[in-house]
Amino acid sequence: MNIFRILVYISIIYFLIINITYITLNLIAFFSLKKEKVKYEITDLKKVFQSEFYKPLSIIVPAYNEELTITESINSMLSLEYPEFEVVVVNDGSKDATLERLKEEFDLVKSSRTYKGQLETEKIKGVYDSLDYPNLVVVDKENGGKADSLNAGINVAYFPLVCNIDADSLIESEALLRLVEPFVEDRRVVAAGGTIRIANDCQVENGEITQVNLAKSWLARFQIIEYLRAFLFGRVGWAAIEGLLIISGAFGIFRKRHLVSVGGYSKDTIGEDMELVLKLNRMLKAEGREYRTVFLPDPVCWTQVPESLKTLGRQRRRWQQGLGQSLLMNKELLFNRKYGAVGMLAYPFFLFGEFFGPVIELLGYISIIITIILGIASLELVLAFFTVSILLRILLSTISVLFEEISFRKYDKLKDNLKLFLTAVLESFGYQQFHTFWRLQGIYDLLKKRHIWGEQDRKEFNK
Amino acid sequence: MLNFIYLIIFILVLLIISFLVFLSVFHLKIYFNNRKYQALKEKWQPVLFGYLNNEISLNEATASFNKNYKYTWKFIRTYLDNLDGKDFEKLKNLLQASGFIQYYLKKLRTGSNKDKLKAALILGKVRHKKALPYLEEMLKSDSSLKIKTAGQAISQIGETSLVYEIIKAFLVRTEITYEGISQILILYGQKICPKLLLIIEDWLDGEVDIRKEFQTSPYETIALFVELLGHNKYKGALPVLERLLKEVDNDELIIQIFKALSRIKEPVDLDLTPFINHDNWVVRSQTVRYLYKNWESSYSEQLKARISDENWWVSFYSGMALYHNSFKAFLEEVAVSDKPGSEISNYILEAGGQFEHF
Numbered sequence: 162m163n164i165f166r167i168l169v170y171i172s173i174i175y176f177l178i179i180n181i182t183y184i185t186l187n188l189i190a191f192f193s194l195k196k197e198k199v200k201y202e203i204t205d206l207k208k209v210f211q212s213e214f215y216k217p218l219s220i221i222v223p224a225y226n227e228e229l230t231i232t233e234s235i236n237s238m239l240s241l242e243y244p245e246f247e248v249v250v251v252n253d254g255s256k257d258a259t260l261e262r263l264k265e266e267f268d269l270v271k272s273s274r275t276y277k278g279q280l281e282t283e284k285i286k287g288v289y290d291s292l293d294y295p296n297l298v299v300v301d302k303e304n305g306g307k308a309d310s311l312n313a314g315i316n317v318a319y320f321p322l323v324c325n326i327d328a329d330s331l332i333e334s335e336a337l338l339r340l341v342e343p344f345v346e347d348r349r350v351v352a353a354g355g356t357i358r359i360a361n362d363c364q365v366e367n368g369e370i371t372q373v374n375l376a377k378s379w380l381a382r383f384q385i386i387e388y389l390r391a392f393l394f395g396r397v398g399w400a401a402i403e404g405l406l407i408i409s410g411a412f413g414i415f416r417k418r419h420l421v422s423v424g425g426y427s428k429d430t431i432g433e434d435m436e437l438v439l440k441l442n443r444m445l446k447a448e449g450r451e452y453r454t455v456f457l458p459d460p461v462c463w464t465q466v467p468e469s470l471k472t473l474g475r476q477r478r479r480w481q482q483g484l485g486q487s488l489l490m491n492k493e494l495l496f497n498r499k500y501g502a503v504g505m506l507a508y509p510f511f512l513f514g515e516f517f518g519p520v521i522e523l524l525g526y527i528s529i530i531i532t533i534i535l536g537i538a539s540l541e542l543v544l545a546f547f548t549v550s551i552l553l554r555i556l557l558s559t560i561s562v563l564f565e566e567i568s569f570r571k572y573d574k575l576k577d578n579l580k581l582f583l584t585a586v587l588e589s590f591g592y593q594q595f596h597t598f599w600r601l602q603g604i605y606d607l608l609k610k611r612h613i614w615g616e617q618d619r620k621e622f623n624k
Numbered sequence: 625m626l627n628f629i630y631l632i633i634f635i636l637v638l639l640i641i642s643f644l645v646f647l648s649v650f651h652l653k654i655y656f657n658n659r660k661y662q663a664l665k666e667k668w669q670p671v672l673f674g675y676l677n678n679e680i681s682l683n684e685a686t687a688s689f690n691k692n693y694k695y696t697w698k699f700i701r702t703y704l705d706n707l708d709g710k711d712f713e714k715l716k717n718l719l720q721a722s723g724f725i726q727y728y729l730k731k732l733r734t735g736s737n738k739d740k741l742k743a744a745l746i747l748g749k750v751r752h753k754k755a756l757p758y759l760e761e762m763l764k765s766d767s768s769l770k771i772k773t774a775g776q777a778i779s780q781i782g783e784t785s786l787v788y789e790i791i792k793a794f795l796v797r798t799e800i801t802y803e804g805i806s807q808i809l810i811l812y813g814q815k816i817c818p819k820l821l822l823i824i825e826d827w828l829d830g831e832v833d834i835r836k837e838f839q840t841s842p843y844e845t846i847a848l849f850v851e852l853l854g855h856n857k858y859k860g861a862l863p864v865l866e867r868l869l870k871e872v873d874n875d876e877l878i879i880q881i882f883k884a885l886s887r888i889k890e891p892v893d894l895d896l897t898p899f900i901n902h903d904n905w906v907v908r909s910q911t912v913r914y915l916y917k918n919w920e921s922s923y924s925e926q927l928k929a930r931i932s933d934e935n936w937w938v939s940f941y942s943g944m945a946l947y948h949n950s951f952k953a954f955l956e957e958v959a960v961s962d963k964p965g966s967e968i969s970n971y972i973l974e975a976g977g978q979f980e981h982f
Contacts, residue, residue, distance in 0.1 A: 199738045203745045203773055207705055213855070214806035345804040346772070545629040552636035559643045566647055575651045582644055 165528050166537055172525035173546075179514050180553050186398030187560055193401040194393070194568045197458055201569075206242075206338045216322050216341055217245040218414070221314030223307050224328040225253040230465075232266040234328050237368025239294055243337045247296040250328070251314045254283075254304030263299050267291040272298060280312040280425040288317060307410065308426035308433040315420055323420060325434075327411040329465055331360060331370055336460035340414050349453045351441060352415045354408030355460035356392045358571060359385045363463065370463050375577040380473060382584040383592045384466045389561040393458060393568070400456035404507035406442075408454065410434030412462035419445070430490060431612075432483020439491035442503050459569050474599045481603025484516050519600040551589045558585035661695050668699055675718060676711055682721055689722035696724055697746060704749045716750050725752055732758045741773050748777025756783055763789055768798040772808070779811035787812070787819040795838040795845070802848045810855055817858040820849040824864050828871060843872075847880040854884025866894050875904045882910035886917045900926050905935035912938055916945035928954060932964035939968045947977040 220238055224231055231250075238248050252260045263269060269289035276288075283305035291297040302313050311325055322344060326332060336355060343350045361381040364372035376382050399405045408415075410433065420426075423440045426433040438454060445452045467473040488511060495512065497504035513521075529546075532538045562581045565571065572578055606612075671688045674680035689696055700715065707715055719725050725747070732743035732755055744762060747755035755777065762774035763786070775790045787809075794805050809816055824846055826832040834842035846868070853861040865881050869892070872878075878899065885892060899911040900923065912930055915923055928951070930942035943965070947955055952973075959969035 199741060200769060203741050203769075205745070205776065214803040214810070214851075216803060345801050345807065346768070347799040348801045349799055542626055542629070545626060545633065549629055549632050549636065552633060552640065556636055556640055556643075559640055563643050563647055566650055570654070575648065575655070578647060578651055579644075582647060586640075 165531050165535065168524060168528035169532055169538070172521065172528060175513075175521050176525070176550060179518070182510055182514065183394075183553075183557050187394050187557065189401045190394035190398035190564065193397050194458060194564060197397075198568055201339075201459055204339070204342060206335060206342075213244075215244050216344055217320040218243060218247075218322045218324055218337065218341060219314075219318030219320040219417070220246060220248045220324045220326055220337075221311055221318060222248060222250045222326050222328050223253055223310035223314065224250055224255065224259050225304070225307070225310070226255045226257045226259060227328040228255070228257040228259045228262050230329045231259055232262055233365065233368050234326075234330060235263070235267070235297070235368075237331045238326065239297065240334070240368060241332055241337050242334045243341075245320075246337065247298060247319060248294075249298045249300060249314045249317050251300045251302060251310040251317075253302060253306070253310040260299070260301055264289070267297055267299070268293045269299055274298065274317065276317045278316055279421045280316055282309050282313040282316065285313060306428060308428045308430075311410075311433070312425040312428075315417060315425055318417060321417050322414055323417045324414045325410060325412070326462065327464060330357075330411050331365065331368060331463040332412070333461045333463075334369065336412075336462065339460040340412075340457060343453075343455045343457070344414070344416070347453060347455075349451050350455055351419050351445065351452045352408055352413060352438065352454045354396065354405070354413040354454075354456045355462055356396075356458055357388060357409050357411050358461050358463050359388060359466050360463035361465055361468065373571050373573070375572060375574075375580055376466075376468075378468045379584070379587075380468055380470065380592075381466055382581070383588050384473070385581065386558050386561065386585050386588050389565055390558060392456075393561050393564040394557075396456040397458050399502075399507055400454070402502045402506070403453065404502035405454045405456055406438055406503065406507045406511055407435040408438050408456070409462075411464055412460075415441075427490065430483055430486035431479050432485075432487040435484065436487035436490055439487055439494060439508075442500060443491060443494065446500055461569075461571070470595065474595070474602070477596060477599035478603040478606055481516070481519075481600040482607045484511065485604065485607040488512055488516060516604070519597045520604065522597055523601060554589045554593065555586050558588055561585070661698060664692060664695050665699055668696075672700075672703070672715075672718075676714055682717060685718050686721040689718060689724065693724050693727045696722070697728075697742075701749075716752075719750055725750060729755060729758075737767075737770075741770065744770075744773045744777045748773075748780040751781045753781060753783070756781065756786070760786060760789070763793045766797065768800070771798050772800060772804075776808045776811065779808050779816075782812055782815055784812070784815050784819050787816055788823065791823075791845075792838060795840050802844065802851075805848060806852060806855070809852055814856045814858055817853055817856055817861060820852060821861060821864050824849055824868070828864075828867060843874040843877045846872075847877045850877065850880040850884050854880070854887040857887050857889070859888055859890055861888065862890050862892065866892050869894055869899075875902075875907055878902075878907050879904075879910050882907070882914045886910070886914045889918055891918055891920060896920075896923060897926065900930060905933075905938055908933065909935060909937040909941055912941040912945060916941050916948065919945065919949045921949070924949070924951065931955075931958060931968060936968070939965060940972070943968050943972045944977060944979075947972050952977075 222235065222238065235248060235250060250263060252263070269291055272288040272290040274288055274290070283303040285300060285302045287301045289299040289301070298317060300313055300317050302310065315323055322341065324337065324340070340353050340355050343353045359376060359381060360370065361376035361378065362374045363370050364374065376385060396405060396407070413434070419441060423437070423444050427436045427440070430436045441454070467476055488508070494500050494504045494508045496509060529543050533540055533543055559582060562578065562585050566578055572581065668688060671680060671685050675682070675685035700719070703715060728743040728746045729752070731739040732747060735743060740762065744755070744759060759774045759777050762770050763778070765771060771793045775794060778786050778790060790809070791805070794800050823832060827834055827842060827846065834840070834845050838845055850865065850868070853865070861884070865885060868881055869878065882899070896911055896915070899907055902908050902911070908930070912927065915927065924946070927942045927945050931939050931946070933939045933942065943955060955969040955973055958965050959973055960966070
């Protein structure tokens with residue numbers, strides 16, 4: 162009986178620590194967002210175009226079976242507002258007509274571009290230039306996964322800054338200018354991440370989001386809440402205390418020389434984006450270098466999310482597995498004072514809160530049920546405690562909706578905001594439990610070393 | 625215990641409901657503000673155009689713009705960025721007469737941090753000299769954002785007496801990169817050049833210790849100044865650049881000097897042979913590029929030799945210089961031979977010496 166009592170106490174303490182951390186992160190994020198908004202208002206992007214003193218940029222777009230969205234995405238990237246950039250599309254041995262679509266749309270011819278194989282990758286079958294767009298390069302290579310494609314792109318890229326963007330994503334026109342700004346403002350910045358927003362049911366014209374609509378599917382809406390929480394208070398909060406552990410693989414900028422010096426993206430994990438940031442932290446600290454990884458809440462990249470439970474479940478299993486792999490591969494960071502907030506706060510939080518979270522949640526459910534059966538605690542007390550936990554979760558989700566409204570306001574209809582608020586309330590009833598289940602599956606996959614493929618069912622953007 | 629949990633539940637529910645109310649009220653407030661702005665914009669646009677076309681007097685225009693300054697800023701920002709000459713001066717007069725400038729000058733003096741930053745940006749854009757004492761004060765702040773905003777505003781106003789202070793504040797109290805500093809200092813235009821030349825000369829004469837003053841590498845800082853002189857195509861920089869080439873042995877700086885000389889497009893009174901034959905290929909390529917842009921026939925034989933340089937860029941620029949300066953026949957001769965340099969000669973000849981970006 163004592164064991165169950167101890168388990169209940171552990172669950173309660175765990176619950177308190179996690180929620181206090183979330184509330185603290187929220188407060189930090191609130192002040193950070195306020196500061197960012199002022200900065201956003203007074204930043205004069207026009208000056209970048211008035212001078213030749215900007216940092217040229219290579220955008221790397223890994224593409225695997227993206228025939229439905231690839232031309233729209235690449236057109237969107239080619240129309241971005243930035244003085245000098247190239248788009249390097251890496252076709253990772255797609256089984257569909259991705260390469261053919263690119264050849265037709267952009268008039269591709271064999272390129273004479275030379276490159277150094279600084280990072281090891283699968284064999285490159287060909288490099289193509291576009292007759293229509295001098296700043297477009299297409300690399301056709303044998304299949305090796307996303308990390309391998311990104312590494313091939315880094316090898317071929319000409320410029321000192323490298324931006325990774327998923328092929329199914331759309332970037333807002335000023336997003337690159339805003340995301341490069343920290344590299345100009347602060348010489349210590351080695352990496353910068355932007356926000357990912359959900360494009361399902363948004364109106365797209367010529368590769369640009371012309372009307373932001375709230376997704377019709379409830380599953381997509383639940384993910385909107387998750388993304389708002391993850392980006393508007395999670396990453397903003399962690400970045401504000403120099404504890405950023407992840408820059409999304411879908412939209413981030415890095416200094417190329419650092420990417421090369423850490424050996425590029427790791428092919429041993431499916432969470433290559435997080436692993437890269439952890440690895441960068443380790444390497445740069447070891448070199449004694451003063452550095453910063455930053456997160457900006459406004460430069461936005463829009464992406465489509467799964468609308469079926471099966472695909473979403475598969476994606477979340479992969480994410481959980483990738484999280485575990487990345488943490489394991491960089492375990493020396495754990496409670497290591499040398500790494501500051503990353504080692505002492507962010508890493509332990511991601512390990513105990515994000516990775517082991519579902520296990521502890523499950524143990525909590527089990528022990529509470531047993532506690533009731535054995536009569537250690539009253540049903541009323543347990544139900545009251547459950548209500549608190551659900552309300553806290555709802556509170557955190559509604560705060561992220563509020564943050565969205567008071568900061569960058571992508572949803573301009575009150576109706577959409579109210580629907581989002583309702584989604585934030587409903588998310589805790591059913592969706593969250595599914596999510597916990599998928600994450601548990603992810604942990605199981607990691608233990609069993611099972612590799613789940615994360616192919617997503619693509620659909621064209623709304624026209 | 626149970627009562628305590630119920631109290632927490634009550635507080636949480638109350639918080640969630642108040643967030644919902646706040647969200648709705650905030651959204652409606654923004655909605656009505658936007659509507660108000662749209663209405664003002666429709667009213668202001670014809671007034672502004674009429675005023676700029678001399679169809680409406682300053683007094684009449686002022687009557688429309690004499691309040692709602694926050695909306696005025698939103699409305700005129702694009703015009704301030706894009707108008708110049710007489711139109712810019714007219715717009716500035718209108719803003720002065722309407723009380724807009726006074727309003728933001730007061731904000732710069734007594735406003736919150738956010739107000740001060742915004743006011744600095746605005747007064748910089750309208751180039752209002754009375755803002756200078758407050759901007760100078762702002763430059764002394766520890767906040768990187770304040771220093772940057774103040775520096776930018778002073779550069780836009782064009783007050784050259786503060787150039788040294790701006791550079792010092794940027795280099796000592798912020799982490800801003802050289803690109804970032806350049807982006808701001810070019811707002812001065814050519815006005816900044818005499819000041820930069822003075823600092824370079826003082827450094828060459830040993831009167832300024834840049835490492836001590838700016839806490840940064842002297843060569844990198846001088847390279848930044850040289851870059852700005854080149855950007856402004858400042859012909860008056862020639863003697864100082866020549867002196868630097870004679871007295872300083874730093875590859876990065878030499879590279880910047882030749883880049884600047886290529887832009888200034890004036891012949892230098894100096895023997896370039898050591899640079900054409902320099903160990904560092906970037907120095908060689910930039911020197912040869914300078915000669916491509918500023919042809920000097922006395923170097924033609926050295927350029928002919930450089931066409932077979934081990935570095936592609938050096939041979940490319942040598943070939944380009946020769947091609948565009950009556951030595952096309954030489955390239956044709958090399959192209960058909962098996963001599964080193966035949967490949968690059970063919971490449972240039974095939975393109976007819978025309979390449980984008982060069």
